[in-house]
Amino acid sequence: MPNRRDLSHVGVATTRQEQKERTRQAILAAALELTSEQGFAGLSLRQVAREVGFVPTAFYRHFDSMEQLGLALVEQSFVPLRHMLRDARRDPATYDDVISASAQVLHRVVLANRSRFVFIARERFGGVAAVRAAIRHELQLFVTDLTTDLERFAQLQHWSADDVQMAARLFVNLMVSTAERLVETPSEAVREQEQIVTDVTRQMRLIVIGFAGWRPR
Amino acid sequence: MPNRRDLSHVGVATTRQEQKERTRQAILAAALELTSEQGFAGLSLRQVAREVGFVPTAFYRHFDSMEQLGLALVEQSFVPLRHMLRDARRDPATYDDVISASAQVLHRVVLANRSRFVFIARERFGGVAAVRAAIRHELQLFVTDLTTDLERFAQLQHWSADDVQMAARLFVNLMVSTAERLVETPSEAVREQEQIVTDVTRQMRLIVIGFAGWRPR
Numbered sequence: 001m002p003n004r005r006d007l008s009h010v011g012v013a014t015t016r017q018e019q020k021e022r023t024r025q026a027i028l029a030a031a032l033e034l035t036s037e038q039g040f041a042g043l044s045l046r047q048v049a050r051e052v053g054f055v056p057t058a059f060y061r062h063f064d065s066m067e068q069l070g071l072a073l074v075e076q077s078f079v080p081l082r083h084m085l086r087d088a089r090r091d092p093a094t095y096d097d098v099i100s101a102s103a104q105v106l107h108r109v110v111l112a113n114r115s116r117f118v119f120i121a122r123e124r125f126g127g128v129a130a131v132r133a134a135i136r137h138e139l140q141l142f143v144t145d146l147t148t149d150l151e152r153f154a155q156l157q158h159w160s161a162d163d164v165q166m167a168a169r170l171f172v173n174l175m176v177s178t179a180e181r182l183v184e185t186p187s188e189a190v191r192e193q194e195q196i197v198t199d200v201t202r203q204m205r206l207i208v209i210g211f212a213g214w215r216p217r
Numbered sequence: 218m219p220n221r222r223d224l225s226h227v228g229v230a231t232t233r234q235e236q237k238e239r240t241r242q243a244i245l246a247a248a249l250e251l252t253s254e255q256g257f258a259g260l261s262l263r264q265v266a267r268e269v270g271f272v273p274t275a276f277y278r279h280f281d282s283m284e285q286l287g288l289a290l291v292e293q294s295f296v297p298l299r300h301m302l303r304d305a306r307r308d309p310a311t312y313d314d315v316i317s318a319s320a321q322v323l324h325r326v327v328l329a330n331r332s333r334f335v336f337i338a339r340e341r342f343g344g345v346a347a348v349r350a351a352i353r354h355e356l357q358l359f360v361t362d363l364t365t366d367l368e369r370f371a372q373l374q375h376w377s378a379d380d381v382q383m384a385a386r387l388f389v390n391l392m393v394s395t396a397e398r399l400v401e402t403p404s405e406a407v408r409e410q411e412q413i414v415t416d417v418t419r420q421m422r423l424i425v426i427g428f429a430g431w432r433p434r
Binding site for chain 2: 036037038039041042118121122124125126127132136163166167169170173174176177180183184199202203206207208209210211212213214
């Protein structure tokens with residue numbers, strides 16, 4: 001059985017760890033807020049520190065550089081979305097189930113993380129090359145994931161790898177366009193938001209209908 | 218017959234007009250160049266004037282405001298593309314002709330106007346609301362144009378207006394994604410550029426194959 005001093009040590013460590021994580025989250029939130037006007041390339045470490053309320057050097061306890069902060073923002077936006085979309089596609093009975101589950105997941109994640117997706121939409125073509133590359137990489141992971149999933153469907157098993165990837169990319173492009181439409185529509189505009197979800201559902205169905213008639217090269 | 222003085226007057230007027238137009242183009246080019254790092258919201262009138270080489274007040278001979286300059290940049294990018302895509306869709310014999318003509322036009326226009334399309338891609342989610350709205354409006358014009366064109370195809374004549382618009386939007390989204398892929402791929406990477414054009418051609422064909430099986434609600 002551990003003695004009291006050990007326990008207290010663990011307790012303090014956890015609190016410090018939690019405190020550090022809270023500060024990290026505060027830095028990420030401040031950066032998102034501050035970039036909404038000027039873009040990430042225009043943001044300085046000094047501005048972030050002022051917003052969070054600490055001296056600039058304290059920033060380095062959390063991130064090695066502004067670039068690393070940018071990469072953390074990319075990861076924070078994409079990782080939950082990727083996991084949730086994977087879940088939505090797990091053990092699908094029909095295309096229709098996958099399609100409507102994917103549309104719903106996208107809608108939910110974008111609504112709950114609006115400022116992160118505004119960040120992604122803008123920084124895809126922003127001034128920081130490492131951030132642009134990270135976003136491109138994340139989108140490519142969606143294409144790879146979806147290619148693997150599509151290959152399992154009986155209808156596509158005689159398709160060339162190239163054709164399956166072309167179809168996967170079409171879906172991913174559509175997800176990106178839809179996420180962008182969702183972020184540019186106010187969350188309060190429930191009707192318009194639902195229209196976007198209906199639209200993407202029908203657009204995915206139209207593509208899937210084309211699968212049956214596609215003649216591989 | 219006009220006398221010499223009149224002719225000389227006309228000559229001077231034309232030259233002044235040309236000079237003014239040249240300066241206007243120089244302002245637009247300088248703004249494009251300067252925004253590539255910091256985004257349009259971070260650009261000041263003073264920076265543009267310094268780059269072009271005149272005093273800040275001279276700016277107002279050409280544009281009422283920075284916002285108006287931003288709107289001119291949007292127009293300059295979209296208007297030629299819209300006209301060329303309309304031409305590509307004029308009197309089409311088959312879907313396939315329209316598809317490959319549209320893909321070629323998009324490729325040509327984006328390659329020839331790379332920095333303008335980088336501007337559009339970034340400022341769609343940039344810090345200036347009027348510029349964002351203008352880009353959205355231009356994209357909506359593409360949807361409206363294409364909806365009208367699609368309605369003429371026999372296969373879609375029993376579709377609801379809503380369904381035709383859903384399909385038009387799918388094509389426009391695909392054009393946007395493709396333009397974005399083209400600008401993020403170096404112009405010298407000829408093979409990758411051609412792969413993107415092949416991809417979008419096949420993606421449009423896959424969608425069109427779906428037309429035959431679509432059951433309107």
